[in-house]
Amino acid sequence: MSAVIDIRQVHKAFGPIKALDGVSLSIEQGEFFALLGPNGAGKTTLINIVAGLTRATSGEVRVMGYDVVADYRHARRALGVVPQELVFDPFFTVRETLRIQSGYFGLAHNDDWIDEVMHHLDLTDKAERNMRALSGGMKRRVLVAQALVHKPPVIVLDEPTAGVDVELRQGLWNFVKKLNRDGHTIVLTTHYLEEAETLCSRIAMLKQGRLVALDTTANLLATMSGRYLKLKLAPEQLPASLHRFLAGEEQGRFVLALPDYATLETVLATLREAKIQVLDMELAQPDLEEVFVSIMNRE
Numbered sequence: 504m505s506a507v508i509d510i511r512q513v514h515k516a517f518g519p520i521k522a523l524d525g526v527s528l529s530i531e532q533g534e535f536f537a538l539l540g541p542n543g544a545g546k547t548t549l550i551n552i553v554a555g556l557t558r559a560t561s562g563e564v565r566v567m568g569y570d571v572v573a574d575y576r577h578a579r580r581a582l583g584v585v586p587q588e589l590v591f592d593p594f595f596t597v598r599e600t601l602r603i604q605s606g607y608f609g610l611a612h613n614d615d616w617i618d619e620v621m622h623h624l625d626l627t628d629k630a631e632r633n634m635r636a637l638s639g640g641m642k643r644r645v646l647v648a649q650a651l652v653h654k655p656p657v658i659v660l661d662e663p664t665a666g667v668d669v670e671l672r673q674g675l676w677n678f679v680k681k682l683n684r685d686g687h688t689i690v691l692t693t694h695y696l697e698e699a700e701t702l703c704s705r706i707a708m709l710k711q712g713r714l715v716a717l718d719t720t721a722n723l724l725a726t727m728s729g730r731y732l733k734l735k736l737a738p739e740q741l742p743a744s745l746h747r748f749l750a751g752e753e754q755g756r757f758v759l760a761l762p763d764y765a766t767l768e769t770v771l772a773t774l775r776e777a778k779i780q781v782l783d784m785e786l787a788q789p790d791l792e793e794v795f796v797s798i799m800n801r802e
């Protein structure tokens with residue numbers, strides 16, 4: 504496999520703020536990759552550097568082997584970026600907007616592909632509408648279409664589903680999944696961890712400009728060592744010897760993180776011995792949200 508995006512030791516400072524503090528990672532051809540992190544972690548800054556919109560203070564980024572600064576045009580052409588913010592010229596129609604974007608990449612006869620993209624994003628009946636007459640969700644579809652007009656091998660989506668209704672979200676993901684199956688590499692930032700968990704094969708997590716996790720989704724879920732035991736007890740107290748498993752409390756339940764299933768036996772035996780009754784018990788596998796919270800707290 505070859506890296507389509509190669510990020511090496513990237514630092515970015517905005518005055519005293521270290522938005523990125525030495526980030527290195529490679530994304531391979533055909534991956535569906537998620538970049539996650541809390542607000543202000545540096546995700547958009549990193550994407551802007553990859554897209555050549557912001558310059559790194561130091562470090563190197565290559566897209567399909569092209570340096571994003573020295574070889575900006577080649578690197579930019581390999582990328583389709585769907586930005587977070589909606590920015591449009593309100594006086595053009597949807598079709599004109601997409602033609603202008605094609606022209607920007609030197610593509611004069613691109614209408615067949617424009618029609619196909621509009622069809623997949625359910626924009627066909629809006630093609631001749633002015634941008635200013637579209638709803639926010641429709642504008643977002645046009646943003647996605649705009650990023651795809653030049654059939655870029657790498658598609659970068661910065662929170663594409665923020666504030667978007669369920670129907671568009673599903674339509675958008677179906678289209679993006681199809682593009683990924685057709686060989687496009689997808690990089691996505693989102694605060695919807697469920698989306699990242701179901702869609703993405705590999706995940707990077709940023710915190711305060713640093714990479715704090717980088718692994719396959721399956722491995723990240725597995726590293727939580729897996730099992731959460733939620734217990735409602737009477738009396739509502741946990742024997743001291745079980746405190747080492749305590750991960751939290753929610754709605755009058757103790758949440759224990761068990762290293763393996765065998766420990767379940769130990770826990771129940773300890774409760775029996777202490778004459779504490781189990782009123783309710785639930786065993787749950789961790790989801791990405793729990794992994795995310797645990798990694799962010801640890802770091």
Ligand SMILES: Nc1ncnc2c1ncn2[C@@H]1O[C@H](COP(=O)(O)OP(=O)(O)OP(=O)(O)O)[C@@H](O)[C@H]1O
Nearest residue numbers: 517520521522540541542543544545546547548549
């Ligand atoms: N142009 C700028 N000038 C000054 N500071 C900036 C600028 N752009 C970003 N920052 C700061 O850099 C840090 C990283 O911001 P960034 O937008 O990359 O985070 P993010 O992970 O994308 O957050 P969010 O999830 O809120 O979109 C923040 O502290 C932010 O305030």
